[in-house]
Amino acid sequence: MLYVPFGKLGFNVSRLGFGTMRLPTVQSDEGAVVIDRQQAIAMIRHAIDQGVNYVDTAYGYHNGESEIVTGLALKNGYRERAKLATKLPQWLVREHKDMDRLLDEQLKKLDVPYLDFYLLHALNRDAFERLKNLDYQSFLKRCIKDGRVRHVGFSFHDDAVTFRDILDNYAWEMAQIQFNYLDDRAQATLDGLLYAGEKGIPVVVMEPLRGGALANPPKEIAERISQNRFGASPAELAFRYVSHFSQVVTILSGMSSPEQVEDNLRIFEDVPVGGLSAEDLQFVSSVKAAYLDRTAIGCTACNYCQPCPQGVNIPGIFDLYNRSYRFGDNAILKNEYKQFCASKQDASSCVSCGVCEEACPQQLPIISTLKEIEKMAGCRP
Numbered sequence: 001m002l003y004v005p006f007g008k009l010g011f012n013v014s015r016l017g018f019g020t021m022r023l024p025t026v027q028s029d030e031g032a033v034v035i036d037r038q039q040a041i042a043m044i045r046h047a048i049d050q051g052v053n054y055v056d057t058a059y060g061y062h063n064g065e066s067e068i069v070t071g072l073a074l075k076n077g078y079r080e081r082a083k084l085a086t087k088l089p090q091w092l093v094r095e096h097k098d099m100d101r102l103l104d105e106q107l108k109k110l111d112v113p114y115l116d117f118y119l120l121h122a123l124n125r126d127a128f129e130r131l132k133n134l135d136y137q138s139f140l141k142r143c144i145k146d147g148r149v150r151h152v153g154f155s156f157h158d159d160a161v162t163f164r165d166i167l168d169n170y171a172w173e174m175a176q177i178q179f180n181y182l183d184d185r186a187q188a189t190l191d192g193l194l195y196a197g198e199k200g201i202p203v204v205v206m207e208p209l210r211g212g213a214l215a216n217p218p219k220e221i222a223e224r225i226s227q228n229r230f231g232a233s234p235a236e237l238a239f240r241y242v243s244h245f246s247q248v249v250t251i252l253s254g255m256s257s258p259e260q261v262e263d264n265l266r267i268f269e270d271v272p273v274g275g276l277s278a279e280d281l282q283f284v285s286s287v288k289a290a291y292l293d294r295t296a297i298g299c300t301a302c303n304y305c306q307p308c309p310q311g312v313n314i315p316g317i318f319d320l321y322n323r324s325y326r327f328g329d330n331a332i333l334k335n336e337y338k339q340f341c342a343s344k345q346d347a348s349s350c351v352s353c354g355v356c357e358e359a360c361p362q363q364l365p366i367i368s369t370l371k372e373i374e375k376m377a378g379c380r381p
Contacts, residue, residue: 001014001015001016001050001051001052001265001268001269002014002015002243002268002269002270002271002272003015003051003053004249004250004273005249006083006174006202006249006250007173007174007200007201007202007249008200009151009173009202011083013053013054013083013249013250014051014052014053014054014250014268015243015250015251015268015271016047016052016250016251016253016264016265016267016268017052017054017055017056017204017250017251017252017253018044018047018048018052018054018055018056018252018253018255019056019206019252019253019254019255020040020044020055020056020057020058020061020062020066020069020070020254021057021058021061021062021066021254021302021303022212022254022255022256023035023036023040023043023062023066023069023254023255023256024036024039024040024043024256024257025062025256034062034065035062035065035066035069037069037072039258040069040073041069041072041073042258043255043257043258043261044070044073044074044078045073045078046258046261047255047261047265048078048081048082050265051265052082052265053081053082053083054082054083054085054204054250054252055070055073055074055082055083055084055085056085056086056176056204056206056252057070057084057085057086057087057110058086058087058089058121059086059087059088059089059092059102059106059121060089060121064109067086067106067109067110068109068110070084070086070110071109071110071111071112072111074110074112075111079112083116083117084110084112084115084116084117085115085116085117085118085119085204086106086110086115086117086118086119087118087119087120087121087122087155088102088103088118088119088120088121089102089121090120090121090122090123090127090130090131091122091127093130093131093134095134096134096135096138096139099134099136099139100139100142100143103118103143103148103149104148107148113147113148114147114148114149114150115148115149115150116150116151117149117150117151117152117153117173117174118140118143118148118149118151118152118153119152119153119154119155119174119176120136120153120154120155121154121155122155122156122157122304122361123154123155123156123157123158123162123166124156124157124158124162124361125158125162125165128162128165128166128169132169137170140152140170151173151174152172152173153172153173153174153175153176153204154166154172154175154176155175155176155177155206156175156176156177156178156187156188157178157187157361157362158187158361159187160187160188160189160191160192163175163177163187163188163189163192163195164192164195167195167196167199167201168199172201173201173202174201174202174203174204174249175188175196175201175202175203175204176203176204176205176206176252177192177193177203177204177205177206178205178206178207178300178361179193179203179205179206179207179208179242179248180205180207180208180209180210180214180238180241180242181214181238181241181242181284181285181287181288182210182213182214182288182291182292182298183207183210184288186298186362187361187362190245193245193247193248194247196247197246197247202247202249203247203248203249204248204249204250204251204252205242205248205250205251205252206252207300207302208238208239208242208251208252208253209235209238209239209253210238210300211299211300211301211302212301213295213300213322214234214235214237214238214291215233215234215235215238216234217234217291218294218326220290221234221287221290221291221294222234224286224287224290225237225287227283228280228283229280229283233263233267235263235264235267236267236271237284237287239251239253239264239267239268239271240271240275240276240280241276241281241284243271243272243273243275244273244274244275244276244281245273246273246274294325294326295322295325295326296321296322296324296325296326296369297318297321297322297364297365297369298362298364299314299315299318299319299322299362299364300361300362301315301318301319302315302361303315304359304360304361305355305356305359305360305366308349308350308355308356309353309355310349310350310351310353311344311345311349312345312346312347312349312350312356312370313340313343313345313346314356314366314370316340316345317337317340317345317346317347317370317373318369320332320333320336320337320340321333321369321373324336330376330377333373333376333377334376334377337373337377337378337379338379341378341379346374346378346379347370347371347373347374347378348374348378350367350370350371350374352367354367
């Protein structure tokens with residue numbers, strides 16, 4: 001495992017961080033989808049045993065279960081071996097005292113006395129202005145002073161201008177952004193990453209594989225990727241790109257199976273900072289161009305649009321739409337869309353309320369795309 005200093009905070013962090021947004025799941029006796037706790041705990045602990053020392057969770061992951069399972073995984077001495085990060089669900093903050101209430105609730109769910117990192121979650125322009133008006137700064141200073149939190153930061157989903165403005169507004173100790181070779185000009189952007197570096201603010205990267213899409217390319221892109229000089233798999237090439245940038249301290253991977261854990265541990269034995277030549281970067285750019293030609297809608301399956309008030313399974317439908325588009329086969333869409341109809345999760349239930357588009361970090365045209373898909377594959381009269 002490779003390690004780098006976490007800025008000027010005085011400790012080293014593993015290049016690979018364990019993200020807990022996509023833990024393995026099972027169906028409960030009541031029919032609900034819940035975390036497979038035994039397997040998830042074993043995966044987290046195995047990763048720590050192999051050198052991973054940064055674990056990231058959040059209030060809303062897995063419908064609130066992720067923090068509980070993460071806390072269980074960190075018992076029996078594992079808490080002392082890893083830095084723990086979770087996030088303030090800012091969309092639930094209506095008044096200043098809500099911030100303290102939510103933090104205390106999260107500490108209880110995790111069953112820990114303090115957090116190494118507490119992030120304001122999923123900031124955009126509107127959310128940040130609201131938190132400024134509620135005096136988020138005094139809250140952050142207070143939770144550091146009273147020992148509930150050791151370091152503070154934020155995670156981000158908006159444009160580069162907003163990212164700069166937030167960076168400049170407080171003495172942040174870290175920032176978490178979505179960054180991969182498809183998104184180097186989206187959201188915070190590569191320029192934003194470099195600006196954080198100029199300010200001495202370490203960056204944690206989420207979505208390095210863009211919701212897993214970069215690990216499972218269509219055939220023609222996979223053939224292109226196979227020509228890289230490292231002999232790297234699609235996932236490894238994506239990780240190598242992110243790890244190339246010295247401004248990045250740790251790279252989160254939302255691992256959902258033991259096989260993914262093992263593969264990532266293998267990859268992160270050798271993904272050095274600055275490991276790509278100019279020719280390598282040009283190669284990655286050519287892969288990006290090929291991908292962009294084969295993507296219908298840029299959904300990362302972050303699930304911020306869920307639950308839909310009408311029960312529409314937006315991430316699932318968009319994943320199917322993209323898979324159908326990439327392979328140029330509408331039969332895939334029409335055949336597999338039937339499962340959404342059967343479970344009443346199809347797009348025909350959409351009433352254009354707009355809740356999903358307000359929540360979407362990618363600012364995607366969700367409603368119009370759902371209507372397009374319904375026209376192509378709808379199975380209701």
